[in-house]
Amino acid sequence: MKTIRNSRLAQAVRGALLLAMLPAVALAQDEAADDLKTLDRVEVTGTRLKTAEAEGLVPVQRITRADIDRSGLTSVADIIQSLTGSGSALNTKFNSSGNFGFPPDGSGVGAGSAQADLRHLGSKRVLVLVDGIRWVNEASASGVGAATDLNTIPLAIIDRIEVLEDGASSLYGSDAIAGVINIITRRDFDGLAINAQLGQYGEGDGTTKSIDFAWGTSTERANFFLGLSYTDQDVVFSRDRAQSSFPVPGTGVAFGSSATPTGRFIFIDPNTSEVFDITPNDGANNPFFDPAQTGCTRTDDYHCFTSADRFNFSQFNLLLTPSERVGAFGQARFEFSDSVGGYAKLLWNRRQSTNQAAPEPLFLGPEAGTGNPLADNIFISALNPFNPFGFDLDSATNLILIGRRPVEGGPRVFEQEVDTWYVGAGLEGVFDAGQRTLYWDVNLAFSENKAEQTNFGSYNIRNIALALGDPAACAAVAGCTPLNIFGGPGTITPQMLAWIQPIVRDRSQNDLALVTANLSGSLFELPAGSVDFATGLEHRRLEGWYRPDALTIAGDYNGVPSLPTSGKYDVSELVVELNFPLWNNDEIGQKLDLTVAGRYSDYSTGISEVTPKYGLRFQLVEELVFRASYAEGFRAPSIGELFGSASRFDAQLDDPCSTPLLNPSLAGNCAALGVPSNYQQPNPQISITTGGNDQLDPESSRSFAAGFVWSPSFLENSSAAERVDVEVTYYRHDIEGAIQAIDAQTQLDLCVQTLDALYCDGITRAPTGGINGFNNRLTNLGTIETDGWDLDLVWVFPVTDIGQFKAAWRNTLVGDYRAVGAAGQVQPQGPGIEVVDSAIPEWTSNFSLDWSRGNWSAGWTLRHISELREQCGRAISFPVCSDPANNTNVLEATTYHDLQVAYRFKDFNDLGLAFGVNNAFDKDPPICLSCSLNGYDASTYDIPGGRFFYVRADIKF
Template sequence: MKTIRNSRLAQAVRGALLFAMLPAVAVAQDEAAEEIKTLDRVEVTGTRLKTSEAEGLVPVQRITRADIERTGLTSVADIIQSLTGSGSALNTKFNSSGNFGFPPDGSGVGAGSAQADLRHLGSKRVLVLVDGIRWVNEASASGVGAATDLNTIPLAIIDRIEVLEDGASSLYGSDAIAGVINIITRKDFEGISVNAQVGQYGEGDGTTKSIDFAWGGGTERVNVFLGLSYTDQDVIYSRDREQAAFPVPGTGVAFGSSGTPTGRFIFIDPNTLAEYDVTPNDGASNPVFDPSQTGCSRTDDYHCFGTADRFNFAQYNLLLTPSERVGAFGQVRFQFSEAVSGYAKVLYNRRKSTNQAAPEPLFFGPEAGTGNPLADNIFISALNPYNPFGFDLDSATNLILIGRRPVEGGARVFEQEVDTWYVGAGLEGAFNAGERTLYWDVNLAVSENKAEQANYGSYNIRKIALALGDPAACAAVAGCVPLNIFGGPGTITPEMLAWIQPVVRDRSQNELALFTANLSGSLFDLPAGSVDFATGFEHRRLEGWYQPDALTIAGDYNGVPSLPTSGKYDVSELFVELNFPLYEDSAIGQRLDLTVAGRYSDYSTGISEVTPKVGLRFQLAEELVLRASYAEGFRAPSIGELFGSASRFDAQLNDPCSTPLLDPSLAGNCATLGVPANYQQPNPQISITTGGNDQLDPETSKSFATGFIWSPSFLENSTAAERVDFEVTYYRHEIEGAIQAIDAQTQLDLCVQTLDALYCDGITRAPTGGINGFNNRLTNLGTIKTDGWDIDLVWVFPASDIGQFKAAWRNTLVGDYEAVGAAGQVQPQGPGIEVVDSAIPEWTSNFSLDWSRGGWSAGWTMRYISELREECGNAVSFPVCSNPATGINVLEATTYHDLQVGYRFEEFHDLGLTFGVNNVFDKDPPICLSCSLNGYDASTYDIPGGRFFYVRADIRF
């Protein structure tokens, strides 16, 4: 594995700092971030304290409803993923069924869901709250998820989103290592609002329609809010975009599949011991094979298999997966007295989504590497009426590999239906204890996420084996008909398909029930002010299960096999947070506050953890606040990670022992591993067996953040600015015992390089040399370390005759990222590197300029992603690899431009009309050679590329 060095960070940091100091630019900071000294007693994400000094304790980014509407996006996840501090996360641009299989954490593929990642630490290390209450994890219908599907939360119900990019386990418990996303719902809403939007890509596809309805009202004591939401996103096929029309852009079908509609047959003739690697000629529906012809110049109906024969599976993939979401949310709040209020809320959300993959290939023989003994040890009888070779094809003796893709059965289509329920209720209030006021609340919530997936286009491998064997044995079973895999497309008849092609149905569910009780207020006074506190108790019960189709459990499924998963646990927690004002109005500053917090967690699985946090907030002057925090955190293993049963995913791996050897010095090691000389890997798709581990320890973390907020008074209400805010944060995260499996390609490379059992155990090879077993299980891998900077600036210009302007600029610069295995093996991820369908850009930046005058408004946004580098791999010999000499491909820096213009007719029920274009200059995402589908990194760039036009109308009564 080549090392790709971080060589541009220093320039990026210097550029960001210099640009931030220019008086003509600004940053994104929303209307909620008013002057910190003027806050009333409110609760802020990142602290449980309800004090006016709470703002500014930790870095929190707020996204208001107006900010959401300016994006033109219809998914919470898409909005979060556009933030500069976000990492690679699943979304509806991932066509994530098919060969994605089952990730080793037992979470399933999450097909159709959309998640959030902060600081590139993974979605399962981000805690999602709704109104401060933990939200249920997703059920993916292929496992028990450890992350939240943000598509379960309709946009119509959201007032604002608060994103804490700091470790917060001491305040919120497990899963908050990377940060917290707190979605605040709409409450004090009066009247009726209807919001409708329709958008489409310039190519005329990918139409997205949404309509939201909101109603609110009440009396002095009762307030009711109802929100309804509908979103429909149409499909975009890979074949409709030139870049995505082949497995690897710029390489034609060179990296296509050897599972073809005509079939690929590698075998040894038992009569002559000649080895063949042949495929029928096009149009030869009943091919004739002449065993006397041993070369590639043949006059029968076969020719030697070559690159041009490979199958272009990309034509069937999706760039944008269709998704339909319907949501309903109701909330009622009661004011029982001046001191006590209560609430009740309920949410229901249904998602219907679809993923699609190419027609499922059938691979047989020892080089198939499917992990299914029915396929790897297939026996095809010479008596099969369609067998043209005249002898048995036996995996134990003469069969090496058969690849046949039955296009007659159609594409693999995966349809998901996901239902989410949430019911919550609580009481909150205040009371006087002497001269002090204490605030309390109790909350009860029950939620469920249940998914069902129907898979059309897969096959029953046991029935296939029977149909390829002795015709007499097939005839003895009702419905069985001999199968023809030897002819071209169209030779597998409807009767054959009826015997071998089932509908596979999988189900899964995640449940969460919790009770919380909190108390906050002030304890006593110090010379500089009161000592404030917050304390509370939380009890959670989590339960999840995954039930694959009975066909899959029996081992008869030709696709990705898996076994059921089921597990549950509960946890009880206590937390306390204290704020000590150390001094006020001294010669060295206006105020210095020390905050300490701690949380004790006790799990029924035997885990007990104490997580502390300490922070300093130093208001040096009216306009300048310095802050620093240190936190320890942890993440308990999820249900899937603990209890996930053996399953499989298919990875594209380059065997280092395949000729020509990339490293000739490894020839001896390959021979030791049993690989014959001149072995060539026939199929790069290797099946990886995964599974949970009930001996896992929790992950532990250390987080540090420091920085400042500066609002220069000499610019406030001046001719140059109405307000200017400059914010800088340095962050550092370190995770020990990270739960994950070693990167499969890294494990394979290290096995061949070192022959160490640590890497080679679990990797087995057939006598022909090919990998036929690959065990890649979960472990507490080692460490993940990352650090970097957030640099933000906001500039609100004075109102004038031409209107008011507000400029905004946000930056995240990643200084270091390193993932190291328990034995010291360095994983391939790093700043400026693209690998495994994800990237860590060294510099991401969002700049926006908003204008308003009367009823008119307009906005311009620029989104920048710095240059990335990836290994060209086997594509190194193609022109699409930008630097063949080094084997490195460069994904050039990319900037997207978005435009929005609107007008509001106040005299007509405040009707607002908005027109917008995202990606104004029609920028295509850079080609990714290492990405597994479509040549794009769907979690980093705008996919599928091209302009997206939308219009929106909203009216209020």
Template sequence: MKTLRISRLGMAVRGALLLACLPGLALAQQASDDVKTLDRVEVTGTRIKTSEAEGLVPVQRLSREDIDRTGLTSIGDIIQALTGSGSALNTKFNSSGNFGFPADGSGVGAGSAQVDLRHLGSKRVLVLVDGVRWVNESSASGVGASTDLNTIPLAIVERIEVLEDGASSLYGSDAIAGVVNIITRRDYEGMQLRTQLGQYDEGDGFSKGLDFAWGRSGARSNFFLGLSWTDQDEVFSRDRAQSSFPKPGTGLAFGSSATPTGRFIFEDPNTGVVHDITPNDGASSPVYDGSILDCNRTDDYHCFSTADRFNFSQYNLLLTPSERYGAFGQFRFEFNERTSGYVKLLYNRRESMNQAAPEPIFLGPEAGTGNPLADNIVISALNPYNPFGFDLDSSTNLILIGRRPVEGGPRQFFQDVDTWYLGGGLEGLWDVGSRTLFWDVNVAFSNNKARQTNYGSYNIFNIALALGDPAACAAVAGCVPLNIFGGPGTITPEMLAWIQPVVRDRSENELALFTANLSGTLFDNWAGPVDFAAGLEHRRLEGWYEPDPLTVIGHYNGVPSLPTRGEYDVSELYFEANVPLMAENDQGSRLDLTLAGRYSDYSTGVSEFTPKVGLRWQVVDELVLRASYAEGLRAASIGELYGSASRFDREMVDPCSLGPNGEPPANPANCAALGVPAGYTQPNPQISVTTGGNPDLDPEKSDSYALGMIWSPSFLADSAAAERVDFEITYYRHEVEGAIQAIDAQVQLDLCVATLDPIYCNGITRAPTGGINGFNNRLTNLGVIKTDGWDIDLIWVFPEGRWGKFAAAWRNTLVGEYEAVGAAGQPQPQGPGIEVADSGIPEWTSSFTLDWKLGAWNAAWGIRHISELRESCSGAAGFPVCSDPANNTNRLPATTYHDVQLGYRFDWMDGFQLSFGVNNLFDEDPPICLSCSLNGYDASTYDIPGGRFYYVRAQLDF
């Protein structure tokens, strides 16, 4: 396996080095003609090549210096730290295992890093690289609808531009919440070698990386080659006090009922007594005599209690290991003064892993797995290890068996993800009369292929055969009777060999596209030139997901799923024009109108037109006002359209169950109407939920509004107080109609119990004992998502003085409204200041950075602030950890992180830079999250795993 990895990496590096030979050939035949420098460029947020980009649209730019200041090694982690970002997947999500299959068919991209803007979801953010759409991830458990930013090496990035505005009219589908445009390094001269080492103060989470960059420019060509390697070690949940139990502050109350010794709930056919028992410690071959007297038994069993529950958190990860290799080459050549071309090649490989506790085996009607092999099992009285002396039959006397075979080790999911990108194009100038037009044509092909190998899971078909009639087992080669009745160590290697397979899943996403663009001046009106951009784009998307054959036939004990395959193409035309309405006067005042529109025709039968209109008024030289309105579109993804029915185990609290301290349900009458008997206690917190795609989905549509200003006060410019001051404020509002998603499963269950409305209850079935044994949670076009808020930024550059040069940047996002309403008008629980389903929407997020430079020294101090959040106590209201038990509400207090960095540049070769930094300087722990399904943390809002992170970076230029 290791040899294969090196071989593939070697192929990529050899390919990149082959590209490196091209500049030499080209430079050898260069003419001495000067390259014509264009003063017009294309910026994110407009297709019109312009020399006056300031204030056109709200774009946040992260320079290479900004990126280096973070001390982070993933583009995803950097963007997720922006104040306008929402919750998105990253390597702090230990996410295969029981995290499940999203209803959109995308699977769980374990080890990936995604981006969410305005809390509208990563699927509604378009990711570009050099202005060209990037391929979506393939998660190895579905067909992804979001981009994995870990497929783009950080070492090749020159800057990142984040458009915080709807842009479907300019870029097409998926740009509802905004656009992230990653600009690669191009005009780079020389060589650079840099390395970084980092570690948490607990002595874990060690990370290391090595980057190499080489660039060369001639009179008519330039070339850049970047090689990158990053390796991040894991951090275990057990090594942080807060995450060492399933739910912080509750001990084993929320632990699993599947234990290494086993939990057995059944009715003794000889006495009619219902037992809920587990073997005593050390009873590897427990003896059952049927006795019970107020839980004082005379055999080798005792009544199951909270103290017997299994602490699965001891096996989980807070930070998942990830190793990434990348090679990128870019060559540009000017054929003459009016025509140039380029070619780009990228290969990136990610090898990551996540881990869960040893897989539980749940059997019987209360198992809730949705797999008939487990739910309808019959364990023979003839099984040589069965101590009860009678059949355990799901149709008569068996209620639930939970056994966790620690002998098989933890579940480990290994991901190998390969990304290829090949792009090329031509660009140039045309003279039409006295006017110059800019044109370009581009083609690109990108592929993302993922493989996930799962060790530690089980074959439920083989389990059922090994627990049944020994004669039937003996007739099948390899089958040996299984002992699930004894303690740890009673499942032998021979038994494991029969029931424990290696499960392999694969998926792939491909994107092929062609674009042609034309930009220039149409004519002059009374106020100046009317500039335009127009073009066409055709792209084809194809994706598939192939689970292991064992999973397809229903023999996999874990999360069942079926294959997915689909494809579609889209052809689009767009036009954009900037129309000056008032010419610039002596005070610098100027008014411009921007109009844009895109027509999209999908092979799935969807045809849409999305317009945009904007106004930019430069009131005076120092003040710019702007406003825009845009309609957006997001077509259903391949997984959303064609995703086959899949199931995942979702950890949920049944509102009809007694609480952990015996508290009665809040609505006993409705629970009785649903068939739940009085005194019911939920035996298994993990409920199997069925999800799947819907080929009848309509596209999402959106309306986006933005209103803002940029003020650069002239009385402060070049003064004793400041060299430059910029104050920017933007009001935003997004409304998404027909949002493609499934109602949150916990919300659906809560609303079913509270209202008995068939809208929520249809698809939820219960066993005669009261437990949920079926849960259908399919995709649909839900109602409306509305959100608005403010971005308020202040940039202050101080004049250089005796103590050096200082620059400060203060960025803030305030969320005013966030409302999600289902198709039938049901409100969803998300909102400003609310934490739900592993994601929070802080009312205020803020970042402050102070830079300092003096000679060869430089330093930075950063502050990141997240305002208070509130959440449901999720069954923990009876514990002190719940801050407001009377209202079943827990408070996540406001959290502030401080990051510092100090660097010195030595006068050695072209420069040797040594930097030392500490993130989370004051050792701020993330607040306890009781509703989060992962380790008691919100892994996308806060720094996980907590503790100081020290790093040192060395950079040599030569």
């Protein structure tokens, strides 16, 4: 692949040369006889060729409608995330808003959305198609998304899902580095079908209700389909499960917040130079402070702050976020003649979801680390009527940190409303050129994803600063009421809240418009067979924007600040794919084919790309096919990555310079950074500033896959099996110039270890030693390399008196995963490692056994995740750290069991009833010490206490 940044003239010349190839390819004919062609040609995800041999060119996993119904799941993303080749991705088990902040790619947190990751390469490197056409990226309500929210696609409209776990930029363009998810909608459907499901966790919460209507009819020249879908998922609170009821399981409140309902106050008495780190006693709502008392032995209303005083924010968090989705999809297809047809599609989908976090903390003073000058440079007047200390608290002189959590204002509640519109239309047909038959189609599509997020429970830091300052200045502003942050719960009155607590509204939108034209068929004959081709033109325009609340733009928002983002670009592309039959001889292998594909992409941002792909398919005998492919790919920077303005995300960071030092040899380096020898990190939540970079280059990739598909004939229709299929694939992906920021904890650790400006630039510290600034901007980071194996076995047993069994065993083994920064810094991810809410298991395995006999059917599925390891961090001193000698915690291998039994009343409108339970043995996920919320990895495991029962009914008229 070559990246070209030069004159528009040169780009135009190259484009003209490639376009000139199109008529030559289309019109080149051979008078030799060709196989009979029909309008219903084979179409396979992973190739544009319409030939029967295309079926085995690339590794594609198919999820049928029956598989979806058997899963008991009500979300496309949940189904994809259960595949063995999937990686960590956002879903409704992530209570993201208010906790995750803004990720470094400018995409926002995608609160309430559900995404897909393949090969652990990230959701933004997976391309989502619907009927082969690109789907719009999400609007996250807090940024311009770079991934697709699969909740925008209702299950009712899906016929099957095809997952290509191979690089495919040469065929589909940008974003297909890790693979492609192609969702095929229902077409040929007659009658009315109703599918309803009701499910609930064994603890009586998390009730999920769904109902789908599917209607279709056909005439001689047309067919119509209408799908309606409604899903309502109720909440599960973190406090209702033992494992998630504390910040880190097994550590109590030791890792809770220092912003408490009574407040934590660290300051220097200007009269005595005594340093205080104190908190009011319980019940001391108007605490008395005696400045004559020093140390921690006190008889006034205060005591020295300890870990036992920390706040358990987990009591307010959500383990499963509520989500309500309603969607409608209509599709009409027409045959205008025997050789020309057309279609029209329309979709609307709305998601209403909610996230909740603990009451928003107020961190004030130079150790606050918020990055907001109004909070970091706070001045609290001695004249404030509630100030018990009798002197000013000034960030410039004597104030170090105040942490107060106004529980009076209630939890932070983030409500999202996300609307998706899609309209598409096209023509398709077939015509003869000589003795050849060519297939063509032209498509138009317009889609929009628009989100609004309303935030209740946050604060206006400018109004807080005014209410804590000189009462005379406060009195001069209408509505200002002096604020009491010094008393216990209940001392912040409704009048005070009315002054400091606004309603915050953020909006975001992503638009996609595209037009494509494709042509395929046969060119001419070689001795081994026909040379087939496919070619196409595509033009698409992407536009996105994010508009935070005016309060946020002004810098007055106490939460995560950000600035507006907007941008757009368009791209024109030409793709050509050719299949050359090199050998066709039963004596030495039946058939050998070479496939060559290439795509030229021209971006309005000044980037041009040429991406090739090569594939070999060798059918040794009828039952055994070997295949291999090599592809180069790319991913263009997203709108958020290119144009995203400065914003902030909050990270839980362990400061290596906090005493007691985990590595005593770093004491000299910490001193060189200006950290006092007795410094203790008061607040592990550090605000990280991030943002887009309009100088980013595209990511480039190389993908290789090789393997075989074997269907042994000696087992076919034998006493042991009706059919057996074995599929083995080796894969490798190499990404260069990966767009991301260096892991924040890694950057901080390297700064302290090396004192290198490469890592330390952008990290600033207050005179007290605490981090008060952390710049972590996007760049073309370095390389990501991963490889592994897929091993799949499907065994269909013969029909016997007790019924028929079918077994399927799918496995993914990750051999290597290595992410390296531009300067050689190794990122913490790797096989068998859990880090930053993301796991890369060395082995994931799904085994299913299905049985059917007459009207009865049943299924048993095992989902296995191999052992993982993580660093214990400062939890090393607690028993929950399984290997403290190596600062390592082991997340033991986990296996889930899902069961379902069903009966179909064939004489009563084919009524089907099914009862199932997922996680039948109530297996809790292993405890994760490094995960951000709820003590487990929500993208890898089921929720704690997660036995889920459901009943489903479907009927067709």
